[in-house]
Amino acid sequence: MFNGFCVFAQNDVSVSMEFVEDTVEVDGTAAVKINVSGAVKKVKANIEYNNNLLNYVGEGLGFDITTGEYTITFTPSDEPYILYCCANISGPTQLTLKNVTCETDNGSINLGNITAKVTVVPKYVRIYTKEDLNNIRNDLSGAYLLMNDIEFLPEDFLEGGAFYNDGFGWIPIGAVVKEAFKGEFNGNGYTISGLTVNKAYYNYCGLFGVNHGKITSLRIKDAVIDGRIGINMSAPSGAPSINGDIDYEDKDVWTQPDDSITEESLNNYDRTGESTAGVGIICGINLGSIKNSFAQGTLMGNTVAGGIAGRNNNIISGCATSVSIKDVNVAGGIAAITSTYSNISDCVAEGSVEAILSGGIVGTVSGKVTRVYSLCEGENIIGNFGKVSGATISQSYVFGNAISDAVSEIKPIEELPDLRFDGGEWNYDKKMPYPEALSDLIEDAQEEIIQGDVNDDGKVDTVDLAALKLYLAGMGTLNEKNADLNADGKVDTVDLASLKLSLAGIN
Numbered sequence: 001m002f003n004g005f006c007v008f009a010q011n012d013v014s015v016s017m018e019f020v021e022d023t024v025e026v027d028g029t030a031a032v033k034i035n036v037s038g039a040v041k042k043v044k045a046n047i048e049y050n051n052n053l054l055n056y057v058g059e060g061l062g063f064d065i066t067t068g069e070y071t072i073t074f075t076p077s078d079e080p081y082i083l084y085c086c087a088n089i090s091g092p093t094q095l096t097l098k099n100v101t102c103e104t105d106n107g108s109i110n111l112g113n114i115t116a117k118v119t120v121v122p123k124y125v126r127i128y129t130k131e132d133l134n135n136i137r138n139d140l141s142g143a144y145l146l147m148n149d150i151e152f153l154p155e156d157f158l159e160g161g162a163f164y165n166d167g168f169g170w171i172p173i174g175a176v177v178k179e180a181f182k183g184e185f186n187g188n189g190y191t192i193s194g195l196t197v198n199k200a201y202y203n204y205c206g207l208f209g210v211n212h213g214k215i216t217s218l219r220i221k222d223a224v225i226d227g228r229i230g231i232n233m234s235a236p237s238g239a240p241s242i243n244g245d246i247d248y249e250d251k252d253v254w255t256q257p258d259d260s261i262t263e264e265s266l267n268n269y270d271r272t273g274e275s276t277a278g279v280g281i282i283c284g285i286n287l288g289s290i291k292n293s294f295a296q297g298t299l300m301g302n303t304v305a306g307g308i309a310g311r312n313n314n315i316i317s318g319c320a321t322s323v324s325i326k327d328v329n330v331a332g333g334i335a336a337i338t339s340t341y342s343n344i345s346d347c348v349a350e351g352s353v354e355a356i357l358s359g360g361i362v363g364t365v366s367g368k369v370t371r372v373y374s375l376c377e378g379e380n381i382i383g384n385f386g387k388v389s390g391a392t393i394s395q396s397y398v399f400g401n402a403i404s405d406a407v408s409e410i411k412p413i414e415e416l417p418d419l420r421f422d423g424g425e426w427n428y429d430k431k432m433p434y435p436e437a438l439s440d441l442i443e444d445a446q447e448e449i450i451q452g453d454v455n456d457d458g459k460v461d462t463v464d465l466a467a468l469k470l471y472l473a474g475m476g477t478l479n480e481k482n483a484d485l486n487a488d489g490k491v492d493t494v495d496l497a498s499l500k501l502s503l504a505g506i507n
Contacts, residue, residue, distance in 0.1 A: 013038035013102050013109055017095075019118040020463065024087045026123040027477045029455060029467040032083040032095060032116060036076035039104055043081075044073045045097040045114075053085040053093055053120075057466050072097070084466030087120040094118070122184060123477075130162065133192070136185070137173045143184040146218070152194035168230070168271075169198035172209030172284060175263045176202065180212035180287065187218025187293060195223040195297075200230030200277035202266055204284020204310065205301070211283040211309070215290045223281045223297030227305075228327060230275035231266060276303050278310030278336065281323070286335070289315040296322040303329050304336035304363065307349055312367075313339045316347060323351040330363035331355035332383070333376055342367030350375035359383035369393045451485050452499050454478040465503060468496050 013036075020031040030053065036043055047056065047070040058081070060074040074081050085095065095118075100111040124145035127133055130152060136144055155161050157169045165171055174181030185208075197205050204210055205227040207220060278284045281295035286309040299305040305328040306312070307321030312335035325331040333349025335342070345368070349360055357363050359382040360374025369382070369391065382393070452460035455467045456479050471478050472493065483491045485498040 013040055013104060013111075015043065015097075015100055015102065015111055015114060017097060017114045017116045019095075019116050021118070021457075023119050023121055025121055026087055026090050028087050028123075029463060029470060030085045030087055030118050030120075031463045031466065032085060034074075034081040034083065034097075036081070036102070038102070040076050040102045041105070042073065042075055042103040043100065044071070044103075045100040046071055048096040048098050049085075050093050053087055053095055053118075056086075057084040057469050058082065069098075082462055082466070084463070084470070086470050090120050090122045092117065092119050124184075124186065130156070134163070136181070136183075137171075139183070140174055140179065140181050141183045141213075143186075145186045146188045146190045146192075149191045149193070152192075152196065154194070154196075156194075157196045157198060163196075165201070167198055168201045169196045170207070171201050172197070172204060172206055174211065174283075175204070175209040176266065177210050177212075177285075177287070179263055180210035181208050181283075182212045182288075184214045184216075185218065186216050189217050189219065191219040191221055193221045193223075195220060195225075195281075197225045197227065197279075199271065200227040200275040200279075200301075201271065202263070202284075203231055203277045205277050205279040206281055206283040206309070208283035210285050210287060211290065212287045214288055215282060216292055218282065218290075218293040220281050220294070221296045223295065225279045225281055225297065225299045225301075225305075227275050227277040227279040227299075227301035227303075229273070230271050230277060231269045232271075232273040232275050274302050277301060278304040279328075280306045280309040280311075280335070281321070283309050285309060285311040285313065286316060287313050289317070290319060291315070292318040294320050298324045298326075299331075300325075300327045302327070305331045305355070306335035306337075306363070307333045307351075308347075309335045311335065311337050311339070312342045312344065312362075314341060314343070316342075316344045318346045320347065321349045321351065323349070323353065325352065325358075326354045328355045329357065330383070331358045332362040333360045333374060334362060334372070336363040338362055338365050338367050338369075340366045343370075344368065344372065345370040346372070348373040348375060352376065355383075357383040365391045365393070367391060450482050452482065452502055454483040454499075456482070460499075460502070462503065465496075465499055468499060472496060 016035045018033050020033055024030040056070060058072070060072055062071045064071050072083065094115050096113055096115045098113050100114055102109045102111065122143035124143050127144050127146045128148060130150055133150060136142065152163070156163045158164060163170055192207065195207055202209055205225050279299050279301040281297050281299065282290055282293060290308055293308070295307050304310045305325050307323040308316050308319050316334060319334065321333050323333060330336045331353050333351065333353055334344055334347050338344065344361065347361065353360060353376050355363060360376035361369060361372050361382060363383045365382045450460065452464055454464045457463070467478050468483055471483070471491065480491050483495055485495040
């Protein structure tokens with residue numbers, strides 16, 4: 001995608017700039033392509049950046065000690081000039097060429113400034129296996145990227161299986177608010193199937209217990225989350241309250257997590273009675289954000305159950321569910337209970353939601369609900385229609401006729417058959433939408449060695465040469481297996497020379 005700006009001047013002289021890729025990882029190398037047209041002898045400019053791109057590799061680079069700016073001078077050719085940047089910290093960033101000056105036969109022409117933008121993402125820990133997924137609990141603040149589909153088998157949760165866990169099945173990642181998952185999990189559009197929770201080990205059940213981080217582009221299919229038996233209120237004397245006196249309407253719950261409950265303290269509770277756990281396929285309670293994700297499966301519990309999260313205190317956006325929920329007090333196709341600070345938008349749910357208080361999207365609602373569809377037959381958007389004070393519901397639609405006219409913004413789906421969300425156009429013909437894979441972050445899951453492809457983008461080019469130069473200069477990281485071109489067990493200047501020859505077509 002071209003994201004630079006072209007600047008044109010007299011005598012048909014122009015300069016344009018673009019990042020070769022829109023996304024680069026921290027410690028990775030971003031390549032900027034600068035195109036020059038017209039009879040230009042030399043291009044000069046200063047380089048300005050906003051602290052995400054700190055180190056540069058390219059011909060004709062200098063540093064102006066008086067202004068503190070990098071400078072660039074090069075002679076245009078038929079091929080674009082390539083400037084390589086080493087990404088330092090994550091976030092959106094931009095690079096600007098200031099006071100671009102072109103020298104021509106007719107004198108100098110100043111083209112002003114040219115800017116190109118790129119997003120620097122965290123350096124992800126790659127998740128390939130069930131064991132990798134389980135190990136996320138060892139670093140709850142890390143950034144993780146799912147690299148392929150992961151399938152749990154029934155025998156994984158039987159006695160002797162890797163995830164039997166004394167009959168409880170999968171133990172949720174980030175069990176309590178104090179020890180929540182605070183990192184980033186990018187599902188990359190891949191699917192985790194067969195996840196099974198047989199009993200509630202902690203008070204929040206799902207793939208994650210408490211999500212206080214960012215979960216995106218995740219698909220979960222054929223999940224069975226059963227929180228009916230397990231941890232409960234009949235604690236031994238001296239044990240803390242199961243809820244830790246948490247006020248779920250307090251905005252600081254998801255900015256300053258409660259610190260009175262730990263996993264260790266919950267281990268004092270009886271786990272053989274009727275559980276009070278909240279259940280959701282992705283998490284028991286969401287204090288962070290869950291976006292562009294899909295969840296399908298069966299949920300059972302005694303208190304609250306939601307297709308994405310049991311409780312939602314923050315953001316759920318662009319998500320879809322296909323669920324069967326039963327044996328529970330409060331249930332919703334997306335979330336069972338939401339707080340004042342909840343914001344659910346651009347979501348669709350289908351399936352069966354059976355509870356004392358149930359809704360196709362939310363069981364009992366506070367906060368905002370915007371641009372949602374309920375395809376749950378016989379269910380309205382929310383369960384507590386007569387008690388929606390403090391809730392804002394708009395642009396929301398249900399399958400068939402609305403059960404109540406209490407909220408005028410809720411209308412039958414037939415009145416608006418199609419709705420375009422930020423994530424693309426969704427289908428409403430009982431085919432759940434899937435988030436698309438982030439192709440720019442996908443890498444081959446196999447341990448294939450591609451000599452010269454040091455940045456693991458599937459090709460060997462000048463970007464790899466720049467990355468290897470940065471690495472040898474002590475800046476950035478790379479795939480050492482691919483960089484060891486002469487297979488002598490080390491990466492050094494001999495490999496750099498080999499890569500140069502290879503790119504020149506000599507070897």
